[in-house]
Amino acid sequence: MINELAGVVVIFAVIILTGYILGKYIAKVYAGEKSLLDFMSPLENVFYRLSGIDPIREMTLKQNLFALLSINLVWFLLGMLVLMTQAWLPLNPDGIPNMSPHLAFNTTISFIVNCNLQHYYGESGVSYFSQLFVLTFFQFVSAATGMAAFAILINGLRDRTTSDLGNFWNFFIKSITRILLPICVVLAIVFVINGMPATYEGKETIHTLEGATLPVYRGPVAAMLPIKHLGTNGGGYFGANSAHPLENPNYFTNSVELIAQMIIPVALVFALGFYLKRRKLSWMIFGVMTVGFLALAIPTMIAETQGNPAIAGMGIDQSHGNMEGKEVRFGPVISGFWSIATTVISTGSVNGMQDSLTPLSGLNALLAMMINAFYGGVGVGFENFFIYLIIAVFISGLMVGRTPEMLGKKIDAREVKIAMIVALLSPFLILVGTAMTAWFAANNAALVGYGGKESWLYNPGFHGFSDILYEFTSSNANNGSGFESLGDNTPWWNITTGFVLILGRYIPLIGPVVIGGLMARKKFIPESSGTLRIDTVTFGVMIMAVAVVITALSFFPALALGPLAEYFSM
Amino acid sequence: MLLYFKQSVIITLVLFVFLGGIYPLFVVGIARVFGPNGGKGEIIKRGEKIVGFANVAQPFTSDKYFNSRPSAFNFDATNGSYGSNAGPSNPDYLATVQSRIDTFLVHNHGVKKSDIPSELVTASGSGLDPHLSPEAAYVQIARIAQVRKLSQDKVKALVDEQMEDRFLGIFGPSQVNVLKLNLALDNLK
Incomplete structure (x- = not known):
C-alpha cells in the first residue's frame, strides 16, 4: 500500500507545483503581457483576419455575453448536424450508424457544456470523424469558453471603475493557442510513446490463444486524450473511458492524465492572484479548496482499500481492496484518489467504475459534484467558488453590521440575488429531476426506459436510487461521470439530462460574470481598517461553512435515501 | 448583433x-x-497470425492457461467496453462473485478460500484488464503445473520473470501481463 500512497503524494505535489508556475504564465497571457508563446501570434492573426474579429477592442458585459452565447449556438447546430449524418461522412472505417435525434441532442449539449456525459459507447456509437471534428473540437472550445468567462470575470474584479471587460474573442482564442494546444501537443507525444493508439485505421481482428476471434477497437485515441483531461472534459474515446487499457496503458500515463486534469483548475486559482496582484487571496482560496478536496479524497482512498464489506463475508482475500470495476495496473488507492479528483473537478473521466465504489466513496463523489467548487472545472470552478464567496461576504457583512464589500467594491442586493439564484439552481435541478424519475420508476418505468433498455435500472434498492441521483447531479455539475449501470440512452434520459446540462452550464457561467460586470462599474473604495478582509484564514473558514451548510441543507435527505442508507444496511 | x-x-x-x-x-x-x-x-503475433494486443485482455478460461480477470461483456467490445457497474450491495452481483469463487475452488484443488485475491473474482473496470496481480498469478501456479506436468518451481520462476515492476521501482502496484505470460508458458518445455 505504501508504494501506492507514495504515487498519490508525488502526483499531488507535482500538480500544485506545476499549477503555480502555469498560473503565473496564464495571468500574463490574459493581461496581454510578454510571455513564452508569443510566437503563436501569427497563427492567431490568421484566425482573426479570416473571421473579421478585432481582438483589441474593449467589449462591455453585454457584448461579451452575446459573443459567448452566439458561438455556443453555432456549435450546437454543427454538432447535431454531424452526429446525425456521421454514417455518410468520411473517416468511418467501422461503419458506425447515424445517431438518433435525442441521443445527438444529449451528446452535442453534453460536449458543448464541458460535461461529456456519454449515453453511447465510443466503440459503437461515434465515427472517427465525430470523435475528432465534433467531440475533440468541442473539448477544446468548451474549455476555452470556460477560461474566457473566467478571464472576463477577473477583469471585472480589478481595482478600477469601468464598463470595459476585455474581449471574449481574445481570451477565447488565446486560451486555445497559448495554453491548451501547446500543452496538448506535449501530452500527445508522451501518450503516443507509451502505446496509446493514434491511427485512422479501423478495428483489428485478433485470433486468441484459446481460438476465439475477437475485434479490438482503436483509432486516433491519443489526439483526444490530452484535451479530454486538460480541458476537464472527461468524455472518453472508448466506453470504459480511462479504465480502457488503450486509453490509459500504464501507471505513468495514469499519473499524467491525473495531473493534466487538475493542473488548469489549480493554475487558475493562482492566476487570479497574479492577475489582480492579490496573491494572498489566491492562497486563501487554494487552501479552502485543498482542505475540501482532501476531506473527500482521503476517506475515499481508505474505503476503497478496505474492500467491499459484503464480499468480506465470503472469506476471500481483499488485501487489494475493492477491485470490482478497477484495474490491476492502478490499484485501489490511486483509483480512489482519481474518483474524487474527477468529481471535484468537472472532468468526469474515470479509471475505475464509479458505480462499483463502496457506499461512502459514492457519497463523497456525489458531495464533490454537489459543492462543485473545490478546484472545479476549467474557469467555471472558480466561478462556482465566487458564488460562495459573495454569499459569505454578504453574511459576514450582516454579522458585523456593515455594508458588505469585497475587493474595494460594495456588494448590493442585486449581486446577492444573482448569487442566490445560482446557488439554489443546483438543488432545484438535481432534486426535481431525481424525484420525477424516481416517481416514474415506481409508477411508469416503461416511460423512462422507452426506446432503449426496458430494464433501465439494474441495481435494486438504495443503490438504484443513488444511480438516479448521481445522473442528475453529474449533469447539473457538468461533470459527466456516471453510475453507468443506468440504461440511459432513452428519450427520457437524453432529453431531461440535456436540459439540466444547459441550465447547469449557462446560468452558473453567466451569473458570476454578470456580478463581475456589475462590480466593475461601481466606485472603487480603497481599503481601510474597517474593511472586511477576505484573504484571511477566518474568512476561509466562513466560505467553507457557507458551502457545507448550503450543500447539507439541500441534499442531506436525498443522500440519506441513497448512499447513506446503503452504507448502514450493509 | x-x-x-x-x-x-x-x-x-x-x-x-x-x-x-x-x-x-x-x-x-x-x-x-x-x-x-x-x-x-502494440500487436503480438505468433507466426503470421495476430494473437492479440499487448495491452488488451483476451479470454483465458481453460485450466492450462493463467485465467484473466472476469469481463462484464466477455471480452467482445463490439457493443462497447464497460465494467459490470454493479453496486456493492447488489444481490445478483454478490451471487455472481460467490459462484466465481466456487468455480475457482473446483478447478484449483487444495487452494484455500482465503488465498483467492478479490481481483480474480471481480470484473475489471474496462472489461479488458490485461494484467493480474502477483498474488492472482501465484494462486494459479499449482493448477498450471499439474495440468502441464511441470514443476511448480519452474512455473513460479516463469511468473517472476514476466513480472512487471512498479513504476520506477517505487510507485504503484506491480503486475503481470496475462497474454505475455501465457505465450511464454506455451514456449516453456
Missing part, C-alpha cells in the same frame, strides 16, 4: 478544420514515427 453570428460561424469553421483536422493529423504523424507499431496499437 448579426455581426457576432457571422464571426461565430467563421471562427467555428476555421477551428473545426484546425482542431478536428490538422491537429489530430499531426498526432497521428507523430505516432507513426514514435509509437509502437506506428500508432496502430
Whole structure:
C-alpha cells in the first residue's frame, strides 16, 4: 500500500507545483503581457483576419455575453448536424450508424457544456470523424469558453471603475493557442510513446490463444486524450473511458492524465492572484479548496482499500481492496484518489467504475459534484467558488453590521440575488429531476426506459436510487461521470439530462460574470481598517461553512435515501 | 448583433478544420514515427497470425492457461467496453462473485478460500484488464503445473520473470501481463 500512497503524494505535489508556475504564465497571457508563446501570434492573426474579429477592442458585459452565447449556438447546430449524418461522412472505417435525434441532442449539449456525459459507447456509437471534428473540437472550445468567462470575470474584479471587460474573442482564442494546444501537443507525444493508439485505421481482428476471434477497437485515441483531461472534459474515446487499457496503458500515463486534469483548475486559482496582484487571496482560496478536496479524497482512498464489506463475508482475500470495476495496473488507492479528483473537478473521466465504489466513496463523489467548487472545472470552478464567496461576504457583512464589500467594491442586493439564484439552481435541478424519475420508476418505468433498455435500472434498492441521483447531479455539475449501470440512452434520459446540462452550464457561467460586470462599474473604495478582509484564514473558514451548510441543507435527505442508507444496511 | 453570428460561424469553421483536422493529423504523424507499431496499437503475433494486443485482455478460461480477470461483456467490445457497474450491495452481483469463487475452488484443488485475491473474482473496470496481480498469478501456479506436468518451481520462476515492476521501482502496484505470460508458458518445455 505504501508504494501506492507514495504515487498519490508525488502526483499531488507535482500538480500544485506545476499549477503555480502555469498560473503565473496564464495571468500574463490574459493581461496581454510578454510571455513564452508569443510566437503563436501569427497563427492567431490568421484566425482573426479570416473571421473579421478585432481582438483589441474593449467589449462591455453585454457584448461579451452575446459573443459567448452566439458561438455556443453555432456549435450546437454543427454538432447535431454531424452526429446525425456521421454514417455518410468520411473517416468511418467501422461503419458506425447515424445517431438518433435525442441521443445527438444529449451528446452535442453534453460536449458543448464541458460535461461529456456519454449515453453511447465510443466503440459503437461515434465515427472517427465525430470523435475528432465534433467531440475533440468541442473539448477544446468548451474549455476555452470556460477560461474566457473566467478571464472576463477577473477583469471585472480589478481595482478600477469601468464598463470595459476585455474581449471574449481574445481570451477565447488565446486560451486555445497559448495554453491548451501547446500543452496538448506535449501530452500527445508522451501518450503516443507509451502505446496509446493514434491511427485512422479501423478495428483489428485478433485470433486468441484459446481460438476465439475477437475485434479490438482503436483509432486516433491519443489526439483526444490530452484535451479530454486538460480541458476537464472527461468524455472518453472508448466506453470504459480511462479504465480502457488503450486509453490509459500504464501507471505513468495514469499519473499524467491525473495531473493534466487538475493542473488548469489549480493554475487558475493562482492566476487570479497574479492577475489582480492579490496573491494572498489566491492562497486563501487554494487552501479552502485543498482542505475540501482532501476531506473527500482521503476517506475515499481508505474505503476503497478496505474492500467491499459484503464480499468480506465470503472469506476471500481483499488485501487489494475493492477491485470490482478497477484495474490491476492502478490499484485501489490511486483509483480512489482519481474518483474524487474527477468529481471535484468537472472532468468526469474515470479509471475505475464509479458505480462499483463502496457506499461512502459514492457519497463523497456525489458531495464533490454537489459543492462543485473545490478546484472545479476549467474557469467555471472558480466561478462556482465566487458564488460562495459573495454569499459569505454578504453574511459576514450582516454579522458585523456593515455594508458588505469585497475587493474595494460594495456588494448590493442585486449581486446577492444573482448569487442566490445560482446557488439554489443546483438543488432545484438535481432534486426535481431525481424525484420525477424516481416517481416514474415506481409508477411508469416503461416511460423512462422507452426506446432503449426496458430494464433501465439494474441495481435494486438504495443503490438504484443513488444511480438516479448521481445522473442528475453529474449533469447539473457538468461533470459527466456516471453510475453507468443506468440504461440511459432513452428519450427520457437524453432529453431531461440535456436540459439540466444547459441550465447547469449557462446560468452558473453567466451569473458570476454578470456580478463581475456589475462590480466593475461601481466606485472603487480603497481599503481601510474597517474593511472586511477576505484573504484571511477566518474568512476561509466562513466560505467553507457557507458551502457545507448550503450543500447539507439541500441534499442531506436525498443522500440519506441513497448512499447513506446503503452504507448502514450493509 | 448579426455581426457576432457571422464571426461565430467563421471562427467555428476555421477551428473545426484546425482542431478536428490538422491537429489530430499531426498526432497521428507523430505516432507513426514514435509509437509502437506506428500508432496502430502494440500487436503480438505468433507466426503470421495476430494473437492479440499487448495491452488488451483476451479470454483465458481453460485450466492450462493463467485465467484473466472476469469481463462484464466477455471480452467482445463490439457493443462497447464497460465494467459490470454493479453496486456493492447488489444481490445478483454478490451471487455472481460467490459462484466465481466456487468455480475457482473446483478447478484449483487444495487452494484455500482465503488465498483467492478479490481481483480474480471481480470484473475489471474496462472489461479488458490485461494484467493480474502477483498474488492472482501465484494462486494459479499449482493448477498450471499439474495440468502441464511441470514443476511448480519452474512455473513460479516463469511468473517472476514476466513480472512487471512498479513504476520506477517505487510507485504503484506491480503486475503481470496475462497474454505475455501465457505465450511464454506455451514456449516453456
